[in-house]
Amino acid sequence: MPTDPFLGELRGILPGGSLLVSEEERRPYECDGLTVFRELPRCVALPRTGAEVQALLRVCSRHGVPVVARGSGTGLSGGATPHPGGLLLSLARMNRILAIDPLLRVAHLEPGVRNLQVSEAAAAHGLYYAPDPSSQVACSIGGNVAENSGGVHCLKYGLTVHNVLGVRGFLMDGEPVEFGGTAPDAPGLDLLALSIGSEGLLMVVTEVIVRLIPRPPCVQLAMASFARVHAAGDAVAAIIGAGIIPAGLEMMDRKAAAAVEPFVAAGYDLGAAAILLVESDGTAEEVADQIADIERVLRAAGADSVRIAGSAAERLRWWSGRKNAFPAAGRLSPDYYCMDGTLPRKHVGRALEAIEAMEERYRLRCMNVFHAGDGNLHPVILFDANEPGSWERAERFGAEILELCVELGGTITGEHGVGIEKINSMCVQFTAGERAAFQAVKESFDPQHLLNPGKLIPTLARCAEYGRMHVHGGALPHPELPRF
Amino acid sequence: MTDAPEAVLEGLRERVRAAARDREPLRLRGHGSKDFYGEALEGEVLELGAYAGIIDYEPSELFIRARCGTPLSVIEATLAAQGQHLAFEPPRPGADPTLGGAVASGLSGPARLYLGAARDFVLGARLLDGHGELLAFGGNVMKNVAGFDVARLLCGSLGILGILTEVALKVLPRPRAERTVRLELPAAAALERFNRLAGQPLPLTACAWHEGQASLRIGGAEPAVEAACVQIGGEVLDAGMAEAFWRGIRDYALPHFSAATLWRISVPATTAPLPLPGAPLIDGGGAIRWYADLPAGTAVREVATAAGGTAQCWRTPARGTRSFAPLSPVALELHRRLKARFDPHGIFNPGRLVPGL
Incomplete structure (x- = not known):
């Protein structure tokens, strides 16, 4: 050779x-x-x-x-x-925690450090790193920066972009760059914000400075069942409308609860159309005050039952079902496809009904778990890749859910990123001018187009082709829905 | 009679297209409360105050979307009626600022280090770029990772990439209870105290030190605030006095800020008192140090750099002093390229953020 x-x-x-x-x-x-x-x-x-x-x-x-x-x-x-x-x-071998400064409450990390490792290392100081994507045991901090990862506690503690203070790395030509830092308000444009969630298209990050926050001494979890999905959606709005920002606010539909219950024996109410998990954290005084409010609002919103976890073990068991939704899907079906759209909380009930109708149309089952507090849906479409046409149907099903999210005033991705997967859906959410602006940002950092090419930003030709596939006779999908 | 927003926006577009055609620089202006801020003020003034009004506000969705000319007083009154607020406490230096100016300047009040800065609350924005094209970035939802985060990039851009015509911000419930406690402490001890307390689960929302006194603001549920006050100690300030004090910091209205020469130094919050003459006003739990009337020739930027931070000249009678700390060559080049693409004819606020751009 x-x-x-x-x-x-x-x-x-x-x-x-x-x-x-x-x-x-x-x-x-x-x-x-x-x-x-x-x-x-x-x-x-x-x-x-x-x-x-x-x-x-x-x-x-x-x-x-x-x-x-x-x-x-x-x-x-x-x-x-x-x-x-x-x-x-x-970057998996660049996995050292370079420094933890407990008084300043920051950690300097190489990109291959695993998300959970940061909190484990900071625990001795009573501190932790807040963003907790479900994959936190394995996912790396560099990947979190690339995707602007979220988790189940974003409503209160923010996404990666709110918890990263600075990054260091290199542009494609090897030029070293540094954005942000431990001092606030770096001069010039906020290139740190631009680099977070840039999906590896702008730079390669070799060091990340993250903010650590005090571990709340108290955590409590409420679980409520609802006979109707709409009522559960309204309860979410009622909690936030009452001035409560819970640490976590998650919903599971009946199908998701039924899928996980045999494996985790969490004690979910399998007769409920939807289950809400509402977590409160903080000082003992804050949690006692907030959990009482949460329980009151849930009951007023028509919950059939509201339970407060009686012990840490019970709280973790209730969570384990939510966190094991994907593995459970893997046991139910040879393959599954997890979506990640976000929409205004008030449309959650409507979106779930629309997804139910799509299940029939695409002849595929779909179970729903989502970060209700953020309006971030994770419909899990079950399919069998060995069955001809099954993946294609799943992919179209997923794309239709995302288009629905855009139509309802939301977005095609809340935390998983565009990558290659949602590149066609970018044509739906953004105009040609907006996509050209993304291209302009890309070219400012990487004029050679060598960093992660073909991801995130669709070409004009690709969008034109996608448009031909999806717009029939000049009509947009879902003509019955108001446009935003 | 005021024009319909669509007509105002169309007028702005025409003006931008004409300016691009004639290579005529425009100086974007809301209510002019931050005319003092940034570097050069160049170009024909383009008033944006007429493009005003709240577009969408739903308390249970925790966001507000409004046109750039909407006065902050209107936004804040609307939010207050629902028990909500802009948690980053946008400063109001002088006249009632507009939303567009508040976001384009990216300035934040005393809660900045505890609840977040302006950029942390930006959910979406619309931009009228140098081609006269209207572009939408982000949206109204908290979680949104579709495309680059251009909406956040525009926060603090001082209008150099285009006109921020519309902004969506995350809003939060106002704390149900709020107290400020005050302790007599030297600066070094106050810095130590601020940082130690910030590492504990206490609902702190601001920490400042001025004239030998440390002030700590706590906000949240009544029993939690009560317990935190006991833990921190010191004297609980009268509510009216506390509000006036924090507003005085937020709006740069305390006497300390009226000095003829004023520097704002950002450093890591644990940085020991800086080797500079005079006593600073310390905000942001230690991260922001305001120095008044430093003698001419003081090596302020060098001191800030040595401490791992940057110094900004907020005000000076001396001509030719740059406000912001200079950018690194590679950062400057990235600024140049972004500017050239969003504003190819260089019409928007030339030189306001970076000299020559």
């Missing part, structure tokens, strides 16, 4: 074992958490230092080779799907 000068240069940067070129070594990197999209990268690099990342980027930039950065590979939108001609840059 003739020697490849590009690979030769990479070998000069990385020690042996840090560059993977054989097919069997590259295979584990062919997809991220969204396994329906697979692609073998040209090679995989596993740098251990920022200097190695910089050198790799310089070589790729000079050779015009695309670079896809990857953390733990738990992403759900194909954001880390490799480029067939490109370098897959795994």
Whole structure:
């Protein structure tokens, strides 16, 4: 086999074992958490230092080779799907906690540090890192920055963008950059905000400074059952309307509760159309005050039953069902496809009814769990990839849910990102001018278009083609719905 | 009689297109309360105050969307009627500022380090760019990761990328109870106290030090506030006095802020008292240090940089002093490229945020 000068240069940067070129070594990197999209990268690099990342980027930039950065590979939108001609840059070995400053309440992290690891390391100081995506045992902080990850406590504690104080890293040409820091209000445009959630299209992050906050000493959980989904949706609005910001506010529909109950024995009311979990945290005084308010509002909103967890064990059991919805889906069905749209809370009931109608139309089952407090839906579509046409139906089903979210004044992705998965739906949510603005941002940072190309921003041609597929006879889908 | 918003917006678009055609710089202005802020004020004034009005407000959805010319007083009164507020406490220096100006300046009040800055509350924005095109970014929902976060980028952009015609902000319930406690402490001890307390689960919403006194504001449920007051100690300030004090910091209205020369230094909150003459007013739990009347020639920026922060010259009679700390060459280049793409003819607020841009 003739020697490849590009690979030769990479070998000069990385020690042996840090560059993977054989097919069997590259295979584990062919997809991220969204396994329906697979692609073998040209090679995989596993740098251990920022200097190695910089050198790799310089070589790729000079050779015009695309670079896809990857953390733990738990992403759900194909954001880390490799480029067939490109370098897959795994940051998993850059996994050191560089420093924790308990008095200033910050942690300096390499991108491969796992989300939960941060809170574990900060626990000795009574502090923790608030964003807690469901995959927090495995997902990396660098991936969280790329996706602006959320979790079940965003309503009160914010997303990644609210909890990251600064990032350091490199542009595609190897130029070092630093945005934000431990001092507030850096001068100039807020490039930190722009870099968070940029899905690896603008820069490669090699250090993240996160804010740590005091661990609340008290946590309490209320669970309410509702005979109608609409009533549960109204209860969510009533809680927030009453001036209560719970730490977590989650909903499960009957199908989701029934799916998880056999596995976790949480004690869910399987007769209920919807179950709400409402968590309060803070000082003992705050929690006692808030839980009493929450219980009162839930009852007034027509809950059939309201229970307060009697112990920490019971609270964790009630949560475990919610957190195990995806594994439960995996037991019910050979494959499942999890969606991530957000809509105004008041439309939640309506959206669930529309999804029910879609189940019949696409001949696929769908169970719903969602971050009700944020209006962030996670419909889980069950399908069988081995059955011809099943995945295609699931994909169209998912796209229709996202279009519904946009029509109801929401968005196609609340926390999972666009990646490759929702790139067509970007055509629905944004005008050509807005997509051109995204392209302008991209080109400001990466004029060569080498960082994670083909993700996040659809081309004009792609949108034109998607539009032809979806707009029939000039009519938009769901003509019965008011447009926003 | 006022024009319909659509007509006002169309007028703005025409003006922008004409300015782009004629390469005529425009100086964007809401109510002018922040004319003092930033670098150069150049170009023909383009008044935005007429594009006003709340578009959408639903208390249970926790957001408000309004046109850029809407006065903050209107927004805040509307929210207060529902027991809600803008938790980042947008400053009101002088005349009643507009929403657009509040977001374009990105300024935040004393709660900044505890509840978040203006940028943390931006959910969505509409931009009239240098092509005269209206673009929408973000939305009205808390969780939204579709596309780059351009809405947040516009917060604090001082209008250099275009006209922020519409903004959606996250709103929060007002704390049910609020108290301010005051303790006599030297600056170093106050900084230590602020940071130690911020590491404990207490509902702190502001910490400031001025003239030998540390003031700590606590907001939340009544019993929690009560318990926190006991834990922190000190003397509980009369509610009216407390409100006047925090408003005086928020609006730069305390006498300390009226100095002829005023520097605002941002540092990590635990930074020891800086080696600069005179006593600062400390806000943001230690992260923001205001120095009045530093002698000419004081190496303020060097001191700030050495402490890991930046210094901003808020006010000076000396000509030619830049306000903001200079950007690194790579950051400056990114600013240039973004400016060139959003505002290719350089018509919006030239030089206001970065000299030459």
